[in-house]
Amino acid sequence: MVASAHEDAAASFDPLRPKLIRVAYRMLGSVADAEDMVQEAFIRWMGADRAAVREPEAFLRRTVTRLCLDQLKSARRQRETYVGPWLPDPVVEEEEEEDVTLPLMLALERLSPLERAAFLLHDVFGLSFEEVAATIQRDAAACRQLAARARSHVREARPRFRVEKERGLELAEAFFTASRSGDMKTLGAMLAADVSVHADGGGKRPAANRPIIGFDAVMKMHEGLARLFQANGSKLLRIGFVNGLPGFVTLEADGEIQTTALDIEHGQVTAIYVVRNPDKLRHLH
Structure with a gap:
């Protein structure tokens, strides 16, 4: 029975894992921490009433984002004692990433956790402000303000000159x-x-x-x-x-x-x- 429940949870979770890691990595800038947050979300998914969840992807994205918001608080304390410049973990790929380049990730570091979440969820991952509001537990108007503040801070870090x-x-x-x-x-x-x-x-x-x-x-x-x-x-x-x-x-x-x-x-x-x-x-x- 337990094995069957685990297989059922994994079958619905595993196809979403790459997307969830993508969200978590862009929130945290750490591959290991992103994987930990997604694994914690899987543990919670196993214990959830999955039959009552109408949209598993939205439910899991909310779970991962909230876990990342908590993680960012301790990460910021660790960065204060970090030796030398801090850079996000490198992700090496064959194709150019269109959404979040390294300079933009560094700019995101200057945002508050909520600004970072609102900007990434809306501007990068394309969620509506209503969905963002449900995820970070703020009303839609507040999320618009958070994203607007974030946008003004990171505008200069957006790639202006695309290299072929x-x-x-x-x-x-x-x-x-x-x-x-x-x-x-x-x-x-x-x-x-x-x-x-x-x-x-x-x-x-x-x-x-x-x-x-x-x-x-x-x-x-x-x-x-x-x-x-x-x-x-x-x-x-x-x-x-x-x-x-x-x-x-x-x-x-x-x-x-x-x-x-x-x-x-x-x-x-x-x-x-x-x-x-x-x-x-x-x-x-």
């Missing part, structure tokens, strides 16, 4: 080759004047404790890194889209992997995002 897919991947591969070979002339031609580097080592691996900003500073950093790469090696594992941006995955000299994502405007790299914290890379192994 193949061109983006070509630029990512060229960046890898130039940065690892020490071809500073080619690398310099790819960088915007106000380029910045954001490296997340989480205190677990060497990384700059604050963003490096400006062409000269970034070039100086890469000159030093190129000597290390040439002496110790850096192996390209995959070219793809990292949180919606052209980028690549590499195996570094310490035996750990890292991801690099490039924000590109007008054919030049305006920001470089590097994740080195091994806790954020486990799901990529």
Whole structure:
């Protein structure tokens, strides 16, 4: 009887799992935490009166969102003591993500949990404000205000210059080759004047404790890194889209992997995002 109930719950839940993880990841920026929230939702789904639920997807999305809102409170406390810049866990895909790129996810970090939920559910996932209201337990008018405030905060983080897919991947591969070979002339031609580097080592691996900003500073950093790469090696594992941006995955000299994502405007790299914290890379192994 118990096994049958478990199979019944799983049969209705499993097709929705990818969508639910998508919601949770965009709320939290952590793959492991997103999977935990979705698994907790499954446990609650097993204990629910499923016959009384008319729309399982809406019910489960509400459950996951509320779990994420609770999780965000503790996550914010953890971020206050985080070593160096914080970046979301990298998700590497073959295709470009249209809805939430890495800069937008960083902008979402500046929102309150409710603003974040209202914006994602309405602007990204296309729910009506009535559905958003039912999910976050506020009235529809309040949800409109939350989403409007969020929109004004994140507007600048929306991608304004779409890079054609193949061109983006070509630029990512060229960046890898130039940065690892020490071809500073080619690398310099790819960088915007106000380029910045954001490296997340989480205190677990060497990384700059604050963003490096400006062409000269970034070039100086890469000159030093190129000597290390040439002496110790850096192996390209995959070219793809990292949180919606052209980028690549590499195996570094310490035996750990890292991801690099490039924000590109007008054919030049305006920001470089590097994740080195091994806790954020486990799901990529």
